[in-house]
Amino acid sequence: MRKLKRIYLTLAGEDNQLIQRCNGNAKRTFAAIRILVLTIFLGCCISAGSFMFYLFQGNKWMVVPVGVVWALLVTNMYLLLLHTVTPTLLPVKNKLLARARSFFSAAMLFRLLFMSLLAIIIAQPINVLCLSPFVQKSLNKYKTEYKGEMTIAADSALVAGECRCGRDLHRADAATITMETRGLIEAKHAWLYRKIAEDSARLFAMQRMLDSLKHWHGRFSDHWKHISDSVRLQLEVALIKEQQSHAAFLLQLQGIDLVDGGEQADMSYTRSALQNLIVARMNNDKRLRVLMEHSNFYIKRNQIILNENPVSWIITLVVIGVFLLPIYLKYSIRNKGIFYDEKERLERDMVLEYYRDFKSDYLLAFRHCIMQYNTRSREKMLPWLEKVRDIRPDVYSKLLQQLEETLKDDVEKYEYWADHPFRTVRKYDAFPLSEQSDLLTLIYPAAL
Incomplete structure (x- = not known):
């Protein structure tokens, strides 16, 4: 208990023996500073623990050690700052003294900005911890858009692969094609061209939906929210149809009968390539779905909280106030007793x-x-x-x-300064030198 008490007394940022010589107002101010610094330590523990919990997907073994170490680091930095928030007590030159006594000096403003930035960083995990349940709906909307972007990227590669397979088939039939057989060959390849056209149309439609949703971001009126929700619902339906279309096309490929002759090798190779493309695309959908189910989208969750929930800014301002209030209290002690x-x-x-x-x-x-x-x-x-x-x-x-x-x-x-060791007033020996003989007497006293 004595060790804990000694640690608690050091949170004031000054020597406790000096604090005990002050009056009641100064002692109460230092007590408030200790409580605020202790609050900062606990808040840093909660903030770092929450961040590590979300970062490592619920790993509880990382919460306590990282939270305590981070809190100790920030608290030590803060106590070092508090020790520097003190007026200039020893003699200095007048210009420096006037600048040091001003609260809004360049050095003090730099300290305040640094502590404010640190407070904003620490406030964000607290926002996520407290306000996550209120943004789950918006996060689900973002997941739908994110899945749409990933699907469009994957479908673009799939359409390019389908077009490559179509060119291979066309190149294989180019040697035997005539005016009479052109119609038959095109009818034979119609199933592939139809698949390419359907995928391209679906890709274009989903891209237009995503572009519309991005264009409507930031419009918080009920009218635009209703339109965005309607387009987002259509995007979800399109994503489901896209998965069903790939599964149906895979079954269609398996049911295609190969013809005899030299065409069999070309069709077999094309069907195998298309099956590999579709299977890879469906496996990509499964991996994406598993990834989205296990990811908490921490950064995006924090962005949504800051953009949509005003309480997050209130929490951030409160944390900044807790960080800056001890600095002001330490500065105000100069008017509350004989401490300084x-x-x-x-x-x-x-x-x-x-x-x-x-x-x-x-x-x-x-x-x-x-x-x-x-x-x-x-x-x-x-x-x-x-x-x-x-x-x-x-x-x-x-x-x-x-x-x-x-x-x-x-x-x-020999002392060069009149107020050694503070060195603010240079020593000056005044000699009356009214005539030339006075200077000679000063330089050569024995000769004259």
């Missing part, structure tokens, strides 16, 4: 303490280097000073004193 004042004091003290430690370590390292340099310099200069001492002791004493003053180990780190 206390956080600013702690951050300033922490930065100053770290800078003092850095400056101390830097100074020790710098003094160590200066000490080594001074030691080497003394070792090089003392032999020369010893020679001077034998000749001019007074000059020796003066040079030795200058050398000791020059090689001092007492150094300090």
Whole structure:
């Protein structure tokens, strides 16, 4: 329970010890943020679980692990965003400070857009989970149109195969055809030409129905709905007749008597090719029917829900609001207590303490280097000073004193900024330079 409580306290997006120092309004705001973040986690679990359930056709073993992992990922991203939704507490330049204090800054707008996009993605599986029963009728209509499109594509290949068989038969009889036998040959092949004509006419009629339905999409008045339903019913009847026609033609092929002579081989080959075409076409219908029965049309279901059910947009807006509300609440805390004042004091003290430690370590390292340099310099200069001492002791004493003053180990780190370590105000030493002599005195103080 202590671990769960600790996890729950981290959902506020801030240090709980700082939150405990705030007044009641700020504490209640942070409590609301925790509840909203927990709601986001649960909503992500439901959304990802629902998506995986539909994607894997009811596989329940994928729902829980994927939902939890996805929810943890989104929640961690959201908590990282909440940590960044805070005013600029440490000193910065005036332009940057004014921009950071504005809620509708470029960075904040980018965060809001990113969270809104994520919320829209998460809302769609929830829409499908809640509103699927209300769009089943429209989904069945789409299935009819989809089956019609697939049937037209398959029948186009079938008609092309039938025409190829007709050309083969005509090519086989071309050597023996005469004016007297043309009528007999055409009568012999009439059953195939009639089949090609029927399939082509049916294909053209179904294509016109589909074109009409696509043209009427988006018209939601009762008049156009009635017309669309009537055309869709005719399309279903045409699809049934098309299947019956193929079955009947297959039986007709099996009952054709082959003639004797050289024509028997040609007719046998043509009949076998046509039977293969029809059987392949009927098997394609069976596979398509099985596929449509086992497919849930998840993407199309979601599209229909968004297009036809206004409740889906209400759910999407609610999810977006749940994602954006904690950001606004976190921003509004700056007007509800001393939370940011206390956080600013702690951050300033922490930065100053770290800078003092850095400056101390830097100074020790710098003094160590200066000490080594001074030691080497003394070792090089003392032999020369010893020679001077034998000749001019007074000059020796003066040079030795200058050398000791020059090689001092007492150094300090120079600060380029007046408000180090925040670096917002550059240090400026003002010297009155009214005349040329003042500049010379500043550059060469000892010479003058």
